[in-house]
Amino acid sequence: MPRMLDVSEDVRAEIGDQEADRLLAGESAPSSYDCTSCRTPGDTEQERTSTVLFVGEETAVLAFAHASCIPSQVVRVAEAQLQGAVRSITGERPAAPPPAPAGPPARTPEPAPGQAVLGITSGLILVQGELHPALVVEPTGPIARPGTDGSGGDVFLPLLIEQGFAPVHEVNRAPVPLSGWSVLLAMGQLHAVLAPGAAGGSPVAWWQAHQPLQVTDDWRTTANKTHTVLVYAAPAGSIGQQPREDLMRDALEKAAAGGRLVAAAMPLAGTGAS
Template sequence: MPRMLDVSEDVRAEIGDEEADRLLAGENSPGSYDCTSCRTPGDSEQERTSTVLFVGEETAVLAFAHATCIPSQVVQVAEEQLQGAVRSITGGESPRPPQTPPAAAPGQAVLGVTSGLVLLEEELHPALVVEPTAPIARPGSDSPTDEFLTLLIEQGFQPVHALESVPAQNPGWSVLLAMGQLHAVLQPGTDGGSPTAWWQAHQPLQVTEGWRTAANKSQRVLVFAAPVGSIGQQPREDLLREALEKAAANGNLVAAMMPLAGT
């Protein structure tokens, strides 16, 4: 029986017309599956289903997702992440433990990302808070001035002076949630090219079931950013909100609303 599959042009280009036609005819596609985004069961005979192709340097894995969660697309991921996913799916050896990222060079900052639910306009919104580990200088500049927020405002983020309303959408930016984990924040590609990772997790980040449910429901994520030392690692969401409110009051917060998975 033909499946209710969506195969995007990008996925078709990667797997070839013959394989795509076999999928659409129901020859190589499963009836039931676990959605690669929300991790709940799906049935390609009963509901629209997206084909999602995860591509690494050497490995490619075809997965399936509810069309209401994410569209059919090609997702570029690190080879090590993909190999780990393959091993866990096939029951092979356990994925490698997370490795310590290389130490940043002097003056080089790493972007730290925290997830949490933020109450705005009487609704809980899935949010990410981005804070670098050191001041961010303008590329090519030797100035010690931290221009992190200025650079983001130039990229379409909006200053936040109070945590009251949902920030405006930043066109071309998106948040990639795949296989039920947070993978990247994507920014527009140059000259109309494919989106590139502005931030990419060294290892996919786990998010709470409540955060993932809220993100899948709204299909959008609020991304807040603040200079180093403004937010810190807060163990609870109420403390995270207090830190965000303080940063906003001090003029140290920008934000943007981004669609989920590039939709």
Template sequence: MPRMLDVSEDVRAEIGDEEADRLLAGLNAPGSYDCTSCRTPGDSEQERTSTVLFVGDETAVLAFAHATCIPSQVVQVAEDQLQGAVRSITGEDPNAAQDRPQGAPGQAVLGITSGLVLINGELHPALVVEPTAPIARPGTTGNGGDDFLPLLIEQGFVPISDVNQRPSLLPGWSVLVAMGQLHAVLQPGTGGGSPVAWWQAHQPLQVTDGWRAAANRSHTVLVFAAPVGSIGQQPREDLLRQALEKAASGGRLVAAAMPLAGT
């Protein structure tokens, strides 16, 4: 039976016309599925469904999502990240999501904390990014300074003096939530190419049901960033909010809004 599938031109180019046509005809596509973004059930016979192709160095995984959650697209991810996603699908390595995510701009490691932030009476899903060491500008030997915020401002992040100020959307960036877990923050590829990971989880990061529900409602995630030592690991969202407000009042906070899972 034909499926209500959306197969983007990029996905078709990767999988080939024959496979794309077989999917559309219902030969290789599931009727029911768990949405790769919100993890709730979907039915490609009853509702528009996006085909999402995750591509690593050696592995490619075709997943399905509600078209209202994310569009059909090709997402370039690191091979080890994709293998972690495969393990989460097959049920192996159940504790992987508990590992602390890591990313590496230069030689620094970025830590990410997820939480809900209240702005004008509405809860917004947020990610708070803080490196474990000062960030040197690429190509420099480092002089003891920290260029983390200037580098992000050059990328389009905006300084935040008040956490109640909702940041504007940053074009070309997005937050990738796949199979119900946080996998990466993506930035535009060079020369208009496919998005690349600015930060990616060493192992997929579990988010709360409330965070995921808020993200699915707004299709937008607020990403805050502060230099090392500004926020810390806060055990509760009220303490995280206090740390954000302190960083903002001290001129040590930048932010951007990003669409959920895709550009």
């Protein structure tokens, strides 16, 4: 039976016309699935469904999502993350403790000595009376401009401003959208913050979790409702690993007052990114 599937040109190019046609005809697509974004059930025979292809260095995994959650797309992730994706899609999920509202950052693999990495904290933030899912990005140390010896000091914020992030003077004012950037929420977990690819190519991971970051049910529900995540960034030592959302808000307010905070609003991966 034909399926109500969306297969993007990028996905078709990866899997080939023959496999794409088999999916659309219902020969190789399931009738029911768990949405790779919101983790609730979906039905390819009754509702528009996106095909989402996760591609690693050696492996590719095809997953399905409500078209209302994310569009059909190719998502490039680390090979190790695909092992978790396979377990999630097949139902072999390892048990995990419930996350705190704003727990410690998920970090990239251990850096070389003297090399800073980006940490991320997730939490809900109240802006103009409405709750928004937020991510706070903070390096473990000063960031140098690529190709320099670091003598120019910490240029983390100037680099982001060059990319389109805007200085935050008032946390209660929502940041503006940043074209081409997006947040990858897949298998109910946070995987990456994606930046535009070179020469209009596929998005690349600006930040990527070494292990997918657990988020609360409220955070995930709000993100899938708004399709937008507020991403804040501050230099090393500005925010810290705040254990509660109210403390994270206080730290953001102090960073903004000191001119040490930038932000942008980003869609979930592919939803409105250009």
